[in-house]
Amino acid sequence: MAIHHHLRLLLGASLLALGSFAAPPPVFAVEMKSGESFSDVAARVRNSVVSVSAQVTEEIGASGARRSRGEGSRAPKGGQSVLQKTSVGSGFIIDASGIIVTNNHVIEDGNTVFVALPDGSEVKVDRIVGRDTKTDIAVLKITPKPSRPLTPVSFGDSSQMRIGDWVIAVGNPFGFKGTVTAGILSGRGRDISAGPYDDFLQTDASINSGNSGGPLFNTRGEVIGINTAIFSPSGGSIGLGFAIPSNTAKRIVEQLRKHGEIRWGWIGARLQTPSDDIAEHLHLSHAEGALIARVDKGSPAEAAGLQEGDVVLAFAGLPVKHARQLPRFIAQSNVGEDADVLIQRAGERKTVKVKVGRMIEADWSGVLPPAQQKAKRQRLGKISFESLSEDSRSRLGLSADAEGAVVSADESRIVAHGNLNPGELVVEAAHAPIRSADDLDQRLNELRALARREATLTVKDASGSIRFETVSLED
Structure with a gap:
C-alpha cells in the first residue's frame, strides 16, 4: 500500500494483536457529553483490543543477499546467517470464537504471527482468514482458551458520524498496550493516495506508531474506523490521523470471512x-x-x-x-x-x-x-496541428478511416505541449466534429469571431481514451 511523503503507516517495532469479527455483541450505550469522562467507554472496550506481532526471518548469504524463510525451513547452510525482525501493530476482536481484524501491512511480511491478549497471554495465529491490499485490511483466527473467553466489539455506522463528534482510539503505540486517547472526527472522505478506494476518516485523537489496525470508537463503544496512517513530518502524532471507515471495513471483513478474498x-x-x-x-x-x-x-x-x-x-x-x-x-x-x-x-x-x-x-x-485530469489552459500559438495522412495513421496505429487534427511532433515541438502530446488526436472542438487540421483552424476562428476566449477540445490518445482539454484562443 503506497503512502505519499509524510504519511506514515502506524507500524511499531513489533506487531500488535488483531481484532476479531463475531455476531454483534450487545451495544455499549453510553452517550458522552462535553466535559464528561471517557472512563466507562474505555473500561468496556479495552479488553477487546489486542497487540499483533509478525516475526520476519531472513537468511543472509555470503553475498549479503536476503530471502525470507517460512516455517519448517531448513537451517541455514555454511556461510549464511539468520536475521530476525518483529513488526508490531494493533487489532481488535470481533467474534468470541477468535476472529481478529487488523491492517494487512501489520502482518504482510511475517512468517509467523502472534497475538497478545489483554490478559497478558500470547497465542499464535492459527491462520490468516483473508487479506485485502487495496483497503489494507486483514482478518486473523486464533483459538481462545475456554477459561479465558474473549470480549468482542461490534462495528458501528460510520456514515452517522458527524465532523466534530467525539472519537476514542485504543491501541498499542510504541508498545504501550491498551493506550486510550480521545479527540474528534476532524474530516471525512480523505484521499491520502494510499490506494484506489481512499475514503478515510480523519481524527485529531493522538495515534502513533503501533496503532496500526487498532479501532477508533464512537461514544457508544462501537468501532467506526480502523486506524491506519498518520500525516507526520517527524514520525510522531501531530493530530492528523486517518482511519478506514467501518462501513467499508464491515463489507471487506464479511467477504474475507466468507470467501477468503474480495470480489470487487x-x-x-x-x-x-x-x-x-x-x-x-x-x-x-x-x-x-x-x-x-x-x-x-x-x-x-x-x-x-x-x-x-x-x-x-x-x-x-x-x-x-x-x-x-x-x-x-x-x-x-x-x-x-x-x-x-x-x-x-x-x-x-x-x-x-x-x-x-x-x-x-x-x-x-x-x-x-491526475496530470491528465488537471490540465492548465494552453495557448494554441505554441501548438501546431496537422491532418492525418496514410503514413501518420500507420505510424500512430490508427484505422484507415480515423479522422481529426493530430498534434504535430516537428523538430521544434518534440516535447509535450502542456497536456497535449505529439501524436494525440483532436476529434472535436466546442461540440463541432474535427476531421482535419483545416477543420480545426476554421472552428477556432469561428469561436474567436464570437468573442470566445477559450475552447474545449475533445482529445483521443493512442490507447483510444478520450479526455477534454481547454485551450486559450488569445494570442
Whole structure:
C-alpha cells in the first residue's frame, strides 16, 4: 500500500494483536457529553483490543543477499546467517470464537504471527482468514482458551458520524498496550493516495506508531474506523490521523470471512473528473460527476450502452461528485447484480442499468492519472496541428478511416505541449466534429469571431481514451 511523503503507516517495532469479527455483541450505550469522562467507554472496550506481532526471518548469504524463510525451513547452510525482525501493530476482536481484524501491512511480511491478549497471554495465529491490499485490511483466527473467553466489539455506522463528534482510539503505540486517547472526527472522505478506494476518516485523537489496525470508537463503544496512517513530518502524532471507515471495513471483513478474498465490482470504464473549464461543454451547470473517457471492449459498461463523453452523476442511488468516488462505489457493489446509473449525455439525463462484473486486474482504479485530469489552459500559438495522412495513421496505429487534427511532433515541438502530446488526436472542438487540421483552424476562428476566449477540445490518445482539454484562443 503506497503512502505519499509524510504519511506514515502506524507500524511499531513489533506487531500488535488483531481484532476479531463475531455476531454483534450487545451495544455499549453510553452517550458522552462535553466535559464528561471517557472512563466507562474505555473500561468496556479495552479488553477487546489486542497487540499483533509478525516475526520476519531472513537468511543472509555470503553475498549479503536476503530471502525470507517460512516455517519448517531448513537451517541455514555454511556461510549464511539468520536475521530476525518483529513488526508490531494493533487489532481488535470481533467474534468470541477468535476472529481478529487488523491492517494487512501489520502482518504482510511475517512468517509467523502472534497475538497478545489483554490478559497478558500470547497465542499464535492459527491462520490468516483473508487479506485485502487495496483497503489494507486483514482478518486473523486464533483459538481462545475456554477459561479465558474473549470480549468482542461490534462495528458501528460510520456514515452517522458527524465532523466534530467525539472519537476514542485504543491501541498499542510504541508498545504501550491498551493506550486510550480521545479527540474528534476532524474530516471525512480523505484521499491520502494510499490506494484506489481512499475514503478515510480523519481524527485529531493522538495515534502513533503501533496503532496500526487498532479501532477508533464512537461514544457508544462501537468501532467506526480502523486506524491506519498518520500525516507526520517527524514520525510522531501531530493530530492528523486517518482511519478506514467501518462501513467499508464491515463489507471487506464479511467477504474475507466468507470467501477468503474480495470480489470487487467492475464495469470497465476509464474516468476523468470534469473541470470548471469543461463543465459548460458537457452541459453541466457546474463541475461534477465522473466523465467516461473510455469504455472497454466487451465490458459491462459497453453492454449497457455507456459511451465516451457520458457523465455519471449517480451510481446505485449514490451521488457522484468526482471521478475518484465512482470506482469505489462500483468496487463495493455486488458482482452480478444490476445497478442504476444516472448519466448526462448531450444535455439530457437518463438512467441506464449496468450489470456489475468482477474486477480481475489487481490495481487499476479506472481513473485517469491526475496530470491528465488537471490540465492548465494552453495557448494554441505554441501548438501546431496537422491532418492525418496514410503514413501518420500507420505510424500512430490508427484505422484507415480515423479522422481529426493530430498534434504535430516537428523538430521544434518534440516535447509535450502542456497536456497535449505529439501524436494525440483532436476529434472535436466546442461540440463541432474535427476531421482535419483545416477543420480545426476554421472552428477556432469561428469561436474567436464570437468573442470566445477559450475552447474545449475533445482529445483521443493512442490507447483510444478520450479526455477534454481547454485551450486559450488569445494570442
